[in-house]
Amino acid sequence: MADKALAARLVLNRIGVGALTLLVVSAVIFTITNLLPGDAAQEALGQSATPETVAALRAQLGLDKPGPIRYASWLGGLVTGNLGQSFTASMPVTELVATRLPKSLLLAAVTAAVSVPIALAIGILAAMGRGGALDRALSLATLSMVAVPEFLVATIAVLLFAVKLRWFPALSNAVDIQDAGQFFRTYAMPVLTLCFVVIAQMARMTRAAVIDQLSASYVEMAVLKGARPARVALRHALPNAIGPIANAVALSLSYLLGGVVIVETIFNYPGLASLMVDAVTNRDMPVVQACAMIFCFAYLLLVLVADLVAILSNPRLRHR
């Protein structure tokens, strides 16, 4: 019971800190977005801006009110689920986000489903045979993957598989998907590109975490008892390494939501990251702020889940 109460307190604590973090982040986002040179009125009018038209549009968008008042009304809307009105698309931000968020989540989910098992397998195998030929080969492979920028991977993939071989379409705009074959063709290249980045990171972290445990004295004990290497790694070392691994996975997955703008651009995939970049160039602040908050929320959520996994999987906590 005691450990359950402890776990519950830890979780509540985490959620409280998370909420506080979100509040601080909201203030930072609001301040920073308002520091950008030029506002939505100037951007919308572009070359044709005159002082009169800018002033009129500013009043129309409510940009003439002082910052703190705008922040308060924005925060109020945020709490009640009203993200405001987009400056450029003249529609609610919620509606804009609703069309993009599911696509981003789907891409992240498919990539995670492919990359996490592969990364864990690579990391554990490398840790078990650390210093050996397999470890060195896997290390070389993962390090090279980390070193290659994703736009290069994506561009080469498009040139090779779409333009040259014509196996997959160059665009993954994810409309007209009717069956599994089409789904595979649409997602194959973006997922491949993203896997290149995240597998390497997760595998390196997994390897480090497992090696860390393998050098502990209880593992030595297990080896001396005569346990086979696979059993030592999976039954003894791995459960203790789950905490750091879960954190590594959480970090990689949070990247899959907000950091994939290059992949979204190259494959014309309609996700949230490209929406945010567009919004920044248009100074469409309600959209920028909404996206930033979503990314921050997703990040905190993933880290929270990772912590939970670490707490619950900790044998010392579990068996006490």
Next chain:
Amino acid sequence: MDQQKRNSLKLMAGMGAIASAGGILAYPGSALAQVPKKGGRIRAATTSSSTADTLDPAKGANATDYCRHNMLYSGLTQLDASLAPQPALAEEIRNDKATTWTFRLKKDVKFHDGSPLTPADVVYSLNRHKDAANASKVKTVAEQFAEVKASGPHEVTVKLAGPNADLPVILAASHFLIVKDGAKDFTTANGTGPFKLKEFKPGVRSVAVRNGNYWKPGRPYLDEVEMIGIQDESARVNALLSGDVQMVLAVDPRSTSRVKATPGYSVLETKSGLYTDLVMRQDASPTSNPDFVMAMKYLIDREQAKNAVFRGFATVANDQPIPPSHRYYNAGLPQRPYDLDKAKFHLKKANVSGNVPVFATAAANGSIDMAVLMQQSAQKIGLNLNVNRVPADGYWSNHWMKHPLGFGNVNPRTSADQLFTQFFKSDAPWNESGWKNEQFDQLVVAARAEADDAKRKKMYADMQVLIHEKCGIGIPVFISFLDGHSTKVKGLGSIPVGGFMGYMFAEHVWLDG
């Protein structure tokens, strides 16, 4: 670059100059040798597509919108390859002193829902731009319509607040396409255009199918057209070369050799009136000195700018804004050469030495490269031009027209009057160099009221001379629009309003094989 395009498009939209149309034209090239075939489906990619996509012609904001609207609706007039207006839904146009305009409508034209085209539809379509609630991009243009009314069973009369001989050109803009009387809800489109709407998903795609009752006999050729937006240039070219799309808008000059080297694909060049210009403010030093301005104009190596900066996809310009393809181009104006001796002479007369800063940006297409070329030339005559590269983001509000020496970028205008009124008249909102010339101002007003085309042409020729000689604007080249396409797509030509045949490709192209 993308930002620049966005800005330019918004600029065009804001001013209501714009995008429009092409008549039944005689196109140069080999396409004519073949008889167009009917049928087939193509997918075309433009540069942007967002949730702001619209089916309301009045709200069209970019190339994607203009193309979609031209597929679905028809206008009273259409522009041809020299940007001269041709009759469309209006089969005859008469005017009285360029102030009262009478349009006789074509008979037996049907909307997509089967209802006939009536004067009421035209009256509604023109008048609705004046209502602020409709948020029309051409509201300021439409404000000159003092009265629009039906004057017969197939006739509409437009009374203008003042004379404007360019009305038929203005009405060819996609914003003035004709919608059904009373149309307010633009979740679907009911027009008289060559294609009927099948699917419209903002930010995703638009699909249109052939209109069997189209008023131009035999047209259109294609069964179906799908339009999507791909923002990234290399992604757009890859989509073309992988066969995902058959046409792409706005190919970078750097990608042209790659497209041409791939069998089955080609590049369409549309020579246009788009230009990036050197702006020399007349209210600042040293650019207010006429000799300094002249020295700068002689310092521009136009051939080099054309070949090195735009890889040949440009036309040498002559420090005046009307391109050679325009019907009012003054061909008699001698070309200003690249002449270091003359530049040196004028510079000495202007008594300017030392460092002169020049502001360039990626937002003004090619301006950084052109600034560097000028810097090298200037060094040869002992002038230091300091090239300041400033970010494209925010350029138009923070830098444009705010430095003595900088660059601007101006989109093609269909009407010479609009171009002069908006960019060169003393009181023009975007008088880039702050140039004031009384004779020029009088000519602008007189030409607007002149209904005789030959006399107008003479006036516009005189205005070009004035700008060429006296204005603080140096125009090195006119930049071409470049589109990529599969060679199976036939019937392509140029209407120098923009790419994709002035956004009118859908009714002209056909598929071979």
